[in-house]
Structure formats: C-alpha cells, structure tokens
Amino acid sequence: MRQLTCTGPGQLEWRETPSPVLASDGEALVRPLAVARCDIDLFLARGLFGCEEPFALGHECVGVVEALGDAVRGFEVGQRVVVSFQLSCGACASCAAGHSANCDRMPTLSDYGMQPLSGVEYGGMLSDRIRVPFADAMLRPVPDTLSTAALASVSDNVLDGYRTVAPHLAEQPGSEVLIVGHGIPSIPLYAAQAALALGALRVDFASADPDSLDLAKRLGCRPVETDFERPEGRYPIVVDAGLSPAGLDYAIRSTRPEGILQSASFYPGVSPGASVPVPLGRLYTLGIRFFIGRCHACALLPEVLELIEAGRLQPQDVTTQVVGWEEAPEAFLEPAIKLIIERDE
Numbered sequence: 016m017r018q019l020t021c022t023g024p025g026q027l028e029w030r031e032t033p034s035p036v037l038a039s040d041g042e043a044l045v046r047p048l049a050v051a052r053c054d055i056d057l058f059l060a061r062g063l064f065g066c067e068e069p070f071a072l073g074h075e076c077v078g079v080v081e082a083l084g085d086a087v088r089g090f091e092v093g094q095r096v097v098v099s100f101q102l103s104c105g106a107c108a109s110c111a112a113g114h115s116a117n118c119d120r121m122p123t124l125s126d127y128g129m130q131p132l133s134g135v136e137y138g139g140m141l142s143d144r145i146r147v148p149f150a151d152a153m154l155r156p157v158p159d160t161l162s163t164a165a166l167a168s169v170s171d172n173v174l175d176g177y178r179t180v181a182p183h184l185a186e187q188p189g190s191e192v193l194i195v196g197h198g199i200p201s202i203p204l205y206a207a208q209a210a211l212a213l214g215a216l217r218v219d220f221a222s223a224d225p226d227s228l229d230l231a232k233r234l235g236c237r238p239v240e241t242d243f244e245r246p247e248g249r250y251p252i253v254v255d256a257g258l259s260p261a262g263l264d265y266a267i268r269s270t271r272p273e274g275i276l277q278s279a280s281f282y283p284g285v286s287p288g289a290s291v292p293v294p295l296g297r298l299y300t301l302g303i304r305f306f307i308g309r310c311h312a313c314a315l316l317p318e319v320l321e322l323i324e325a326g327r328l329q330p331q332d333v334t335t336q337v338v339g340w341e342e343a344p345e346a347f348l349e350p351a352i353k354l355i356i357e358r359d360e
C-alpha cells in the first residue's frame with residue numbers, strides 16, 4: 016500500500032509499504048477517508064523534531080472500517096469512524112481515570128504519524144490502511160448526519176481546543192475568556208469556538224496573524240491585534256496556544272489574580288533541551304492556577320462528538336483549505352490554518 020512518508024526535512028513522498036494486518040482479536044483495520052493536518056505536523060515535516068529515518072505522516076482522520084477482530088463489539092465493516100490519534104488501551108488505570116494520553120500499556124507519546132517523538136512507527140493516516148490495536152477504545156462512530164471532512168480534525172486539534180476551556184467554564188460559567196494564539200494555527204481557533212459554544216460571556220482572541228484574527232472575528236470573537244508587548248486587560252480564564260516565550264509571557268500577564276491559565280503549547284520554536292522561562296513568582300503572588308499537559312483523545316472524543324452532533328460546535332468553520340489525496344505531498348508543506356486532505360471515492 017501507499018503511505019505519505021517524510022524522508023528528510025521538507026521532503027515528502029508516497030512510498031510503498033507492507034499493508035498492516037490484524038494482529039489480535041481486539042484490533043481493527045481502517046482506511047482513512049479524510050485527514051486533517053495537525054498544528055504539529057508542519058514542524059514534524061520540516062524536521063524540527065529530527066528525522067533520522069523515514070517516517071509516516073498524518074494522525075487526524077475519519078476513516079472507514081475495513082476489518083475487525085472477533086472480540087471487537089459495537090462496530091461494523093463499512094462503518095465511518097473517528098480514530099484516536101493517541102494509542103491507548105481503554106482498560107488500564109490511567110485510561111480508566113480519563114488520562115488516555117498516558118496509557119500505562121503504551122510507551123510515552125505513542126501517536127500515529129509522530130515517529131520522531133516516540134521512536135516507534137505506528138503508521139500514518141495518509142496511507143491506504145492503518146492498524147488500530149485497541150479498537151473498542153480508540154474508535155468512535157461518526158453520526159450519519161455529519162460529513163467526513165467536517166470531523167477530520169476532531170480526534171486531536173478540535174478536542175485539544177475544547178479541553179483548554181471546557182473544565183474551566185464548567186467551574187466558572189459565563190466567564191470572559193482570552194485566547195492567545197501565537198504561532199500554532201488551528202488549536203486556538205477551536206478553543207475560541209468551544210468557549211463560545213460553552214457559554215463564555217465574551218471571547219477575546221489575541222494574535223499577531225491577520226488571517227487568524229479575521230477568522231476569529233467570523234467565529235464571533237473580539238479580535239485583539241497584538242505584538243505581545245502590552246496586555247489589553249486581565250481575564251479570569253486565559254488560554255496559551257503557541258510557540259513563543261513572548262506569547263506565553265503575554266498570556267501570564269493577561270491572567271487576573273486567582274485566575275486560570277491553561278496552556279496547550281508544545282513550544283516547538285524552542286530548541287531541544289532549552290527551557291521556556293516562566294515567572295513563577297508572579298504566578299505565586301497572584302495565585303494564578305497554571306494548567307499544562309496534553310489532551311486525552313480517547314477520553315474526550317465522546318463528549319466532543321456529542322457537541323458537534325448537537326450543532327453546537329462547527330469545526331468545519333475553521334477549515335481553510337481542502338485538497339485531493341494526490342495533492343498531499345505538496346499541500347502538506349504549504350501554510351494554511353487548517354488543511355484537510357480528502358480521498359475522492
């Protein structure tokens with residue numbers, strides 16, 4: 016089968032690889048139909064996390080079930096599914112606690128399409144077939160009313176945006192929210208959408224990027240154009256989503272005393288081994304609660320899909336480019352807030 020492969024920094028090509036097969040009765044094989052480019056993918060493709068050997072790209076997809084092990088319940092061959100980008104078992108203590116990103120049975124950072132991070136090649140979504148080792152836990156059915164392309168980014172960036180605000184707005188309903196987007200394109204916009212859907216009083220969107228500010232405005236936010244030098248005000252809930260220490264500092268200075276600062280940043284702009292300065296004295300003095308960590312895809316998929324099915328969240332409004340499957344190697348390296356690659360069939 017064919018698989019989009021990164022063979023070096025900025026070098027993508029279709030490669031022939033052996034097709035995966037079912038290795039146990041709890042597994043599934045899925046044919047990806049629509050793949051979204053995650054905010055981390057451009058950095059991976061450009062070799063920022065290293066590229067010692069060729070690796071498969073793509074980890075956000077909606078696909079169709081091609082084969083199922085005998086022990087998998089609740090799914091059928093031919094059914095459309097969202098596939099968790101993180102591999103997790105659904106049965107260990109961490110998974111049971113909702114911490115599926117850190118499944119006890121899998122090595123850290125076990126994700127599709129991110130071999131440079133985990134050191135393990137699980138395959139990528141830009142391929143003819145992927146193996147899903149824990150089908151019951153990692154697959155969610157796609158409701159008939161929803162389009163394949165609309166859900167392509169749900170398994171990662173959409174739910175990543177959602178989880179930056181959902182618990183905090185549940186604790187402080189109707190709060191004002193500030194989203195600080197500084198270099199990763201789609202997660203801050205999905206966070207803004209989720210904050211509005213979850214009843215934030217107002218959502219301000221701070222960014223230096225005109226395209227992001229325009230889109231934030233169309234989604235219903237108040238755009239705040241900034242160079243991250245001087246904060247506009249202070250907010251009870253602030254989301255840091257980006258890659259620059261200046262953006263994080265702006266987010267911290269924009270957080271009200273006793274407020275919540277949630278970071279979804281992975282700081283790829285900071286060279287490996289380097290530290291990002293955090294003014295702990297300020298956080299301490301003002302009692303700012305700082306939350307950081309990866310999203311938990313398997314645990315969050317059901318509630319995010321429910322919100323989308325109810326029409327309260329429309330991830331397709333953040334999509335800025337849709338291309339055909341054959342265009343993937345070129346399109347994948349071009350800037351776009353949210354790129355979706357769709358198979359025509």
Ligand SMILES: [Zn+2]
Pocket residue numbers: 053054055074100171172
């Ligand atoms: Zn991702």
Ligand SMILES: [Zn+2]
Pocket residue numbers: 103104105106107108109110111117118119120
């Ligand atoms: Zn687990």
